[in-house]
Amino acid sequence: MTEKILVLGAGAAGSVVTNKVARAFRQEIAKDEVEITIMDKNDMNVNQGGFTFLPFGLYTPEDIKRPRKKVISPRVKTAFGEDGEVEKVDLGNREVTAKSGKKYPYDYLVIATGCSADVESVPGLSSDFNTFYTTIEDALKLGESLKSFNKGHLVIMTPKMPIPCPGAPGKFTVLLDSYLRYVRGEEVRKDIEISLLWPTGLLGPQAYDDVATPVLEKQNINVVKNFGLSEVDEGKKEVVAANGERTKYDLLITIPPHKCTQALVNSGITDEKGWIPINKNTLQYQGAGGSYDEVYALGDAGPAEIIKTGIGTHYQAAIAGQNVINDIRGNGEGAKVSYMGEMGCPFVGAAYTESTRGEAYIPTWSYGRPLEPFKAIRLGWFLYRMYYYIYWDAGLKALM
Ligand SMILES: Cc1cc2nc3c(=O)[nH]c(=O)nc-3n(C[C@H](O)[C@H](O)[C@H](O)COP(=O)(O)OP(=O)(O)OC[C@H]3O[C@@H](n4cnc5c(N)ncnc54)[C@H](O)[C@@H]3O)c2cc1C
Known part of the structure; x- marks a missing residue:
């Protein structure tokens, strides 16, 4: 029997979780024991974090976008466009329907469709x-x-x-x-x-x-x-x-x-604030209508209470991916990893100009470990600027 993993959304969270699981199961995928499919409504990955810099010419559009095919493991089945645009998620029947009408059954589902203005x-x-x-x-x-x-x-x-x-x-x-x-x-x-x-x-x-x-x-x-x-x-x-x-x-x-993706709201799987309800540690679906351990929600689609950042999203994707791997391998409860609220949000104190040294810092915190006092530094500015290149070759490849 083939274990089917379906990932909705090929942005920050979806790409990381997919690449992590595909690397772990490369042999099983070759033997058709595991199948990973990722869906997205379009075929271009855009790193939204770069939008903040674009108006000032600090990055070009080319710096912050890549065709999804180039950043997703070739071991993964991809559905981009109408076949990849999620229209309905049926948790009870473990099935997702795309805009084109195509249906995708799954054993594990990862919801990572982000949010929109x-x-x-x-x-x-x-x-x-x-x-x-x-x-x-x-x-x-x-x-x-x-x-x-x-x-x-x-x-x-x-x-x-x-x-x-x-x-x-x-x-x-x-x-x-x-x-x-x-x-x-x-x-x-x-x-x-x-x-x-x-x-x-x-x-x-x-x-x-x-x-x-x-x-x-x-x-x-x-x-x-x-x-x-x-x-x-x-x-x-x-x-x-x-x-x-x-x-x-x-x-x-x-x-x-x-707001959360309309198709998820229409599917009746969002909470009273309009976001996907999950356990804040396991990241598994826990809604008023029932809990589904085989369903994870990551990143910006998650509950209003979990701060929406790319840094937090990366940790969530790595953790959910590891738990899917553990589960399929039958590693038992002891192997489970928990999301402890690892989170961060870069701070910029000044840009690098002819008159100023760039200054920045990447402050991080987690559940029960509040952010400690920090100071913006020059190295922080260069690290933050470099991050937008590291993102494609290390971040999305699921390196921690
Ligand atoms: C201006 C700006 C600046 C930011 N700066 C930073 C920063 O400096 N540091 C930081 O850590 N974070 C930053 N972030 C936040 C970060 O970009 C997000 O938290 C992160 O992208 C969330 O990842 P995600 O996978 O949940 O969503 P996304 O990366 O948005 O991916 C969601 C994917 O789902 C797809 N999708 C949506 N609807 C459907 C559908 N119906 N069917 C199929 N696919 C669908 C989309 O096309 C998209 O590819 C910034 C965000 C913005 C907007």
Whole structure:
């Protein structure tokens, strides 16, 4: 009998788990004892983390994308396009249906379809939506707007959590200041007011906020925390807060609210907040309608309570992959590995320009081990810049 492993989504989590399991079972795959199939709605892997840098020309689109076929093990069956776009997940019958109508039965299922922008959920936003958070094209378009922005109020707004990489809006704001101040020049920067509107009381864990807030304020950025949004009034170019306060803007940059893949919501397998419910240690499916030990959910598709970052996603994929391997090998309960909340979010203190040394750090923390105080350093900047190349050859290959 062939053990069928089906992975939904070939982004960060899906690629890692697939490559890990394919490497472990290379002999079993050759003998048809194990089969791994990965599905995705398209055939291009885009590393979204690079979007933050694109508007400032710090990476090119080519740096942050690769054809999926080049980063997925050739031992894996792939379904990209209509045959790979998930339309329905039937946990009871262990079957997934694609948009084309093709059906995929499975013994093990890994849900890794990420999340997507929910622009329509914010009144007025779609009529003035500028962002670096969604696509390469949107990030480049924003870069063009910034090149010709000479004076006025630049507002960077995050209306609601959860979003992927809650550190990215702050990083973007630091890079923006470096760009305006040192690339465009102090003469331009002095005529531009920058505000960061933020929905919670902290920019991350306490120790992250302790570093990030003073850095932003030193760069003369107005940080507004606990900001609640009511609507965007595009006609008046104003952001209207829940308490009625209005903030005038000349260029509004929005990090939109995010939602889980609609096909999973339609399949009735999401929780009351609209995300895939899992045990936070085993990463196995635990919904109101039942628990399914053969089903894992990873990365941005997971519950709102687990912070959505590529770093956390990588750990989750490695751990779920190991447990699928253990289970098929019959290694027993003692071999099981647990996700302990390993998480991280890069911090940027300054870009590398003619006038500044780049400064960054990759702070990490886990369940019950809060982030410790840290300082942005030069090596951190180079490591973070290199990460976008390491990602393809080591990250996605499931190296820990
Ligand atoms: C602007 C930005 C900056 C970021 N910066 C960082 C950073 O510096 N550090 C960090 O650790 N993390 C960062 N992240 C977060 C990181 O990119 C995500 O946490 C990570 O990509 C999540 O991996 P995933 O596999 O869950 O989702 P994804 O990587 O998004 O992959 C999901 C895949 O599912 C596919 N899919 C979706 N719907 C369907 C469907 N119906 N059928 C089939 N396939 C489908 C998609 O095409 C995609 O390939 C950033 C994110 C953004 C947006």
